[in-house]
Amino acid sequence: MRTPEELIKKIYEEKGKINDVFLTACGGSLVDLYSGYYFVNAESETMHSHWLNARELVTSPSKFLKSGALVILCSHGGNTKEVVEAARFAMEKGASVITMTHNPDSICAQEEFNSIIYSWKDDTNENARPQGIVLRVLNELLKMQEPNYGKYEAILDGLEKADDMVRAAVKKVQNRTWIFAEKYFNEPFLYIMASGASYSQAYGFSICSLQEMQWMDCCYLNSGEYFHGPFECTDEDHLYILLMGTGKARVMDERALVFMEKYGKKYEIIDAKELGIEKIDESVNEYFCPMLFYAMSVAYRTGLQDKRKHPLDMRRYMGVVEY
Amino acid sequence: MRTPEELIKKIYEEKGKINDVFLTACGGSLVDLYSGYYFVNAESETMHSHWLNARELVTSPSKFLKSGALVILCSHGGNTKEVVEAARFAMEKGASVITMTHNPDSICAQEEFNSIIYSWKDDTNENARPQGIVLRVLNELLKMQEPNYGKYEAILDGLEKADDMVRAAVKKVQNRTWIFAEKYFNEPFLYIMASGASYSQAYGFSICSLQEMQWMDCCYLNSGEYFHGPFECTDEDHLYILLMGTGKARVMDERALVFMEKYGKKYEIIDAKELGIEKIDESVNEYFCPMLFYAMSVAYRTGLQDKRKHPLDMRRYMGVVEY
Known part of the structure; x- marks a missing residue:
């Protein structure tokens, strides 16, 4: 091959x-x-x-x-x-x-x-x-x-470093995922936010890790769009997960964080900067945030599975019935 | 001008x-x-x-x-x-x-x-x-x-007909929106689905009409993606709104409808075909479904406003606080 x-x-x-x-x-x-x-x-x-x-x-x-x-x-x-x-x-x-x-x-x-x-x-x-x-x-x-393309080596270097970075982050958040599950396993609903390259990780966290694997209701949001409608739902009773990436899009996540700190109470911050992303060159590390956040969604859903006793592999429709 | x-x-x-x-x-x-x-x-x-x-x-x-x-x-x-x-x-x-x-x-x-x-x-x-x-x-x-572009007249004709089509549809659903509000005004959460050109109307219905204007929690879904995760949440207790458009993307909405009928119980179907979209030429009417669905979201949110006594213009953050 x-x-x-x-x-x-x-x-x-x-x-x-x-x-x-x-x-x-x-x-x-x-x-x-x-x-x-x-x-x-x-x-x-x-x-x-x-x-x-x-x-x-x-x-x-x-x-x-x-x-x-x-x-x-x-x-x-x-x-x-x-x-x-x-x-x-x-x-x-x-x-x-x-x-x-x-x-x-x-x-x-x-x-x-x-x-x-x-x-x-x-x-x-x-x-x-x-x-x-x-x-x-x-x-x-x-x-x-493209003769002008100047990030080839930086991406190769990132691909070299990504695995260690992700594994260290998974270890680092282990206890947090237990605490999260302990506090929120029974939450009826949550919002998950991200922006830039990581937006799809808010989407995947929602539709795969929670809706599919935990039958938990949730909604994904683009941090930049949050201020143009969805933030009206925010209060001390609503749960949010905010994935904070790197690169220029991060300003949108930071703005959401400031708002959460002021008007929210139940929110989990998963910040790539705190989880080792800066080991990868600044010019490209935003493209590696999704890998990191995918591993975080696995860690958090595993915490939820164990607390909720809802096996990640349990399905009522997918592969079970015709559709 | x-x-x-x-x-x-x-x-x-x-x-x-x-x-x-x-x-x-x-x-x-x-x-x-x-x-x-x-x-x-x-x-x-x-x-x-x-x-x-x-x-x-x-x-x-x-x-x-x-x-x-x-x-x-x-x-x-x-x-x-x-x-x-x-x-x-x-x-x-x-x-x-x-x-x-x-x-x-x-x-x-x-x-x-x-x-x-x-x-x-x-x-x-x-x-x-x-x-x-x-x-x-x-x-x-x-x-x-583009010399090969062949839909110019059909779009002009659609633009001519759209207003009457939308107004007639709004009248037609008036009673349905009251019934919907009566049944579901207190629902903790709902999913809104659409596909193709109308996908953004599921998005807008969610983030503007419900999250922003009613502080109601909900999530938008692409009907094509529904079967790859989100449908595991479906059961007789979950509420769905399905926007059914026209054009080739409609097959995805139809598949979702069949699933709803079999495994769901609480779902509202808003079908462009039943609401007059076929007055516009078949080759282009999928592009006019979003106009129709926007008017539907206004009609449904107005029904909810009246029943829930939650004014559509009430805001706690937007235009009220600094952010």
């Missing part, structure tokens, strides 16, 4: 310039693709990026989904119907695809899809998981395609 | 080809811009579109924000700090701007911003409100720039 770097070099050599990068999947896998989307949007001067649900890619295709487009897909189980259809649809349109899956026996693992089969064990390095793979692919692509 | 059509012709003549359209604002005004974003994304073969919070436009600017970009902004009051900053920032980058506001005395109304001052009365026609203005601008632009 080719490495992600070999794969993108092969595609680039075959197809020439890439104009559009589509990052598409469903649910938790879609969340994993957001940092790549945000990275291309912020750094590239030759490529547009798109981030959307795999079924929306097929129902409402952009006319830029054609030769010159690269479509990166992810399906953990590898047979998600919408993802398989999106991959085939993209290929019919002349786009190049890269498909990531954990399942070597799945449809997505077939070679025609330029598949990357990733490991998903406790000790799998962050740079070998989907978020890391996407950054590796896009970093290579930017280097090949 | 120039009409929207005159304004975009002037910009197009001065600047030549437009490559990127940025639609940016905050909160409810951002919601109004989504149908334009979705329309360009689905129909244009020469332009990319971007939809994002005005502060994110400044903190994480795309490198395509430059000459050749058109930035459409909206601020109802016209002095929203983030929007004013985004407009100035975009102009510094060499982009063209169009700014919509209701307030003729505001910063956004100044001529340097190519301002469009819109009316906002009960009898203001849909084609003279922000959603309509955006479609008018983009429809002209597509016609000028």
Whole structure:
């Protein structure tokens, strides 16, 4: 099997310039693709990026989904119907695809899809998981395609350091996750906020870790949008989790924090700066916050699982009934 | 003052080809811009579109924000700090701007911003409100720039018919909104779902009509994403509002409806097809669903206001305290 770097070099050599990068999947896998989307949007001067649900890619295709487009897909189980259809649809349109899956026996693992089969064990390095793979692919692509691109080494260095950073952070918050669960396990509802590259981690924390795995009601918010409506719900009875990232978007998280401190009472701050993100170069560390926050969502949901006695793997519909 | 059509012709003549359209604002005004974003994304073969919070436009600017970009902004009051900053920032980058506001005395109304001052009365026609203005601008632009663009007349016809369609729908649901409020006024939480061009109406219904104007907790969901996590919360105790649009994205809403009927009990269906959307040509009516759903969110929130005795204009923070 080719490495992600070999794969993108092969595609680039075959197809020439890439104009559009589509990052598409469903649910938790879609969340994993957001940092790549945000990275291309912020750094590239030759490529547009798109981030959307795999079924929306097929129902409402952009006319830029054609030769010159690269479509990166992810399906953990590898047979998600919408993802398989999106991959085939993209290929019919002349786009190049890269498909990531954990399942070597799945449809997505077939070679025609330029598949990357990733490991998903406790000790799998962050740079070998989907978020890391996407950054590796896009970093290579930017280097090949854009002479002005100056962050190649910084991203490589970040990919080198990310795993230790995440593991140390997980240890650091262990006790906090227990305290959080002890205080809030019975909360009827909460809001989760983030901004910039990390916005999708508020989304994933909500729809995967809480709604899916804990059947807990919650809502994700963009910290920048919070002040234009949602903050009217804030009071001492409402619970919030605020993910504070780095980069220029952080000003929005900081503004939300000031407001929380003044008008809220029940809020959990998960701050990347306090959790080691600054070991990675300042020019790129905002793109690594999502990895860190994903690990935090796992830590917090595990705390909740243990206290609430609601197994993370319990499902009433997914994989259980037809739909 | 120039009409929207005159304004975009002037910009197009001065600047030549437009490559990127940025639609940016905050909160409810951002919601109004989504149908334009979705329309360009689905129909244009020469332009990319971007939809994002005005502060994110400044903190994480795309490198395509430059000459050749058109930035459409909206601020109802016209002095929203983030929007004013985004407009100035975009102009510094060499982009063209169009700014919509209701307030003729505001910063956004100044001529340097190519301002469009819109009316906002009960009898203001849909084609003279922000959603309509955006479609008018983009429809002209597509016609000028793309010889293959074939929906110009259909959009004009839709803009002609939209107002009657929306008004008839509002009358039709009046009693339903009372019944909804009577049954659910005390509900602790609800989910609102939509897909395609209408996704942002689930967002706006949530963050503006309920979180901001009723201090009611809720969460917006993409109907296509619902099956990849959020549906595990569904049971007979959870309340859902499902906005069913038209166009190819509708299959996602229909799938959600089938699931609701089987596993839910408390759900309100607001179906554009049943509310007159088919008076507008099938090739474009999906782009008019957001107008209709916005009017529905106003109707439902008014029903809730009257039953809950929570005035829609009551604020505890916005315009009341410093933040």
